[in-house]
Amino acid sequence: MSESAYDYVIVGGGTAGCVLAARLTEDPDCRVCVIEGGPSDVGDENVLRLRNWINLLETEYDYGYTTTEQPRGNSHIVHSRARVLGGCSSHNTLISFLPFPEDLDEWVAKGCAGWDPVTILPYRHRLKNHIVPVGEEDQNPIARDFVTAAAEALGVPVIEDFNRAPFPEGAGFFSLAYDPATNKRSSASVAYLHPVMDRPNLTLKLLTWAYRLEPDPAGRLTRVAVRYEDGSTGTVHAERELLLCAGAVDTPRLLLHSGVGPADELRALGIDVRADLPGVGENLLDHPESVIVWETREPLPPNSAMDSDAGLFVRRDPGRPRPDLMFHFYQVPFTVNTERLGYPAVPHGVCMTPNVPRARSTGRMWLRSADPAVHPALDFRYFTDPEGHDERTLVDGLRMAREVAATAPLRDWLFREVAPGLNLVTDQELSDYGRRAAHTVYHPAGTCRMGAADDPWAVVDPELRLRGLEGVRVVDASVFPTLPSVNPMVTVLLAAERAADLLTGRPGPEPDGSER
Numbered sequence: 457m458s459e460s461a462y463d464y465v466i467v468g469g470g471t472a473g474c475v476l477a478a479r480l481t482e483d484p485d486c487r488v489c490v491i492e493g494g495p496s497d498v499g500d501e502n503v504l505r506l507r508n509w510i511n512l513l514e515t516e517y518d519y520g521y522t523t524t525e526q527p528r529g530n531s532h533i534v535h536s537r538a539r540v541l542g543g544c545s546s547h548n549t550l551i552s553f554l555p556f557p558e559d560l561d562e563w564v565a566k567g568c569a570g571w572d573p574v575t576i577l578p579y580r581h582r583l584k585n586h587i588v589p590v591g592e593e594d595q596n597p598i599a600r601d602f603v604t605a606a607a608e609a610l611g612v613p614v615i616e617d618f619n620r621a622p623f624p625e626g627a628g629f630f631s632l633a634y635d636p637a638t639n640k641r642s643s644a645s646v647a648y649l650h651p652v653m654d655r656p657n658l659t660l661k662l663l664t665w666a667y668r669l670e671p672d673p674a675g676r677l678t679r680v681a682v683r684y685e686d687g688s689t690g691t692v693h694a695e696r697e698l699l700l701c702a703g704a705v706d707t708p709r710l711l712l713h714s715g716v717g718p719a720d721e722l723r724a725l726g727i728d729v730r731a732d733l734p735g736v737g738e739n740l741l742d743h744p745e746s747v748i749v750w751e752t753r754e755p756l757p758p759n760s761a762m763d764s765d766a767g768l769f770v771r772r773d774p775g776r777p778r779p780d781l782m783f784h785f786y787q788v789p790f791t792v793n794t795e796r797l798g799y800p801a802v803p804h805g806v807c808m809t810p811n812v813p814r815a816r817s818t819g820r821m822w823l824r825s826a827d828p829a830v831h832p833a834l835d836f837r838y839f840t841d842p843e844g845h846d847e848r849t850l851v852d853g854l855r856m857a858r859e860v861a862a863t864a865p866l867r868d869w870l871f872r873e874v875a876p877g878l879n880l881v882t883d884q885e886l887s888d889y890g891r892r893a894a895h896t897v898y899h900p901a902g903t904c905r906m907g908a909a910d911d912p913w914a915v916v917d918p919e920l921r922l923r924g925l926e927g928v929r930v931v932d933a934s935v936f937p938t939l940p941s942v943n944p945m946v947t948v949l950l951a952a953e954r955a956a957d958l959l960t961g962r963p964g965p966e967p968d969g970s971e972r
């Protein structure tokens with residue numbers, strides 16, 4: 457067993473972990489070690505080329521978690537989670553949305569003082585990622601025609617830049633964290649770590665798996681037991697603090713294996729309880745989606761940033777400021793779930809994936825075994841909210857998608873609706889299909905949620921400190937008390953920038969981005 461010591465140890469060199477590593481090593485006297493389960497992304501074109509993202513799913517770059525039986529949803533979803541430096545920002549589609557102010561107001565209402573929009577949104581000016589609307593050269597003609605048809609069919613505005621101001625509804629090309637000239641990712645790794653890899657105070661332990669946290673002699677939970685690529689084990693010690701950035705599945709998994717979680721469940725597995733925190737693994741959130749697929753008359757022109765470059769937001773409740781239904785438009789037929797239901801593959805086609813921006817069904821995760829190598833159980837409890845809000849949203853989405861498809865100029869491209877097929881029309885038929893063909897937008901979050909001191913389900917306090925044990929903070933999507941209504945990566949980046957300030961005492965930026 458080898459032991460090494462640093463000021464901060466970051467478990468997980470993913471989206472949040474890269475931000476923290478770069479920010480903390482700005483102080484040359486601060487020694488930081490990053491423990492990352494995956495390989496480096498440096499020079500790896502498979503990872504760095506954004507358009508290759510779909511080929512990384514279910515490969516050696518992916519932990520590939522499955523779900524428990526979903527009686528009201530799709531039990532076959534594979535929850536991809538990246539195994540590579542940069543984490544999910546190295547294999548996702550890099551769609552980049554600021555959270556809505558109301559998304560952050562919800563966090564404050566859940567006891568997260570200091571996470572209000574006035575404090576958090578100015579961190580956008582600190583982000584190092586190159587975030588721009590999809591480049592002109594990447595705008596496929598069919599995606600342009602989707603935007604025009606969606607605006608016409610549903611009476612929503614065309615939006616040139618979704619990050620310019622909050623929008624209640626609209627259609628347009630997304631903003632992406634990439635370089636349109638080269639299609640290179642501007643992941644957390646590329647933007648934050650690559651430029652500072654040679655800092656002497658930064659140590660990267662790649663292909664290294666953290667499997668348990670242990671206390672130091674003072675009782676602070678600052679030692680990490682790790683397994684290296686060659687199978688040997690060691691301990692890495694954080695003299696100041698341990699920062700858990702392993703993501704919404706692996707951070708609670710690591711805490712549970714370390715005896716931090718619901719005491720009765722841990723004891724039942726034979727795990728010694730260090731802190732009885734019932735919220736660890738609870739509040740498993742996601743954005744569920746369904747899919748509607750068309751065969752096109754001809755093969756499509758090839759230009760694209762990553763094949764899902766445009767989208768649509770709809771607000772069914774005009775009394776509310778935020779959209780409550782979102783669609784991605786794919787320039788490829790995404791038929792993994794429809795083929796399983798017996799629908800044919802198509803040689804060329806497109807699809808729309810209506811999703812639920814504020815899903816009300818909430819799941820949980822737990823350990824199946826005390827063996828750290830065994831994957832945890834993820835039960836998203838999709839479409840189980842008693843009001844039927846999530847199911848209703850899919851049904852409305854499938855109907856609206858048909859309206860858009862029936863509108864020029866998109867309609868002229870489409871040969872036939874392949875799934876669900878025009879013979880399915882009633883609410884019940886669309887709900888049954890929509891839920892069985894459902895997928896994830898890959899946004900799990902919430903499993904170590906932040907909250908006030910008197911909230912028994914909170915796992916970390918608003919300064920991200922683990923409750924009941926000293927020496928540990930959690931900084932990743934697991935701390936979200938609720939999911940933002942949009943794709944969450946930028947919110948993770950903002951949270952990590954804020955966390956860096958909480959650690960260093962640096963003041964946050966002013967609303968106009970100027971520094972104090």
Ligand SMILES: Cc1cc2nc3c(=O)[nH]c(=O)nc-3n(C[C@H](O)[C@H](O)[C@H](O)COP(=O)(O)OP(=O)(O)OC[C@H]3O[C@@H](n4cnc5c(N)ncnc54)[C@H](O)[C@@H]3O)c2cc1C
Pocket residue numbers: 467468469470471472473491492493494536537538539540541542543544545547548549550551552553664665666667701702703704706707710897898899900931932933934942943944945946948
């Ligand atoms: C396929 C896909 C597409 C997506 N598309 C988008 C999108 O377009 N826009 C958007 O906003 N969001 C998107 N998301 C979601 C978004 O990428 C994530 O919510 C976000 O990146 C999560 O950041 P994180 O820091 O919480 O975790 P991650 O980025 O997942 O980082 C966790 C890191 O910890 C490492 N790790 C885990 N456990 C251990 C351990 N025990 N020991 C050592 N290392 C460990 C992992 O290897 C990983 O590098 C997508 C996600 C996926 C999977």
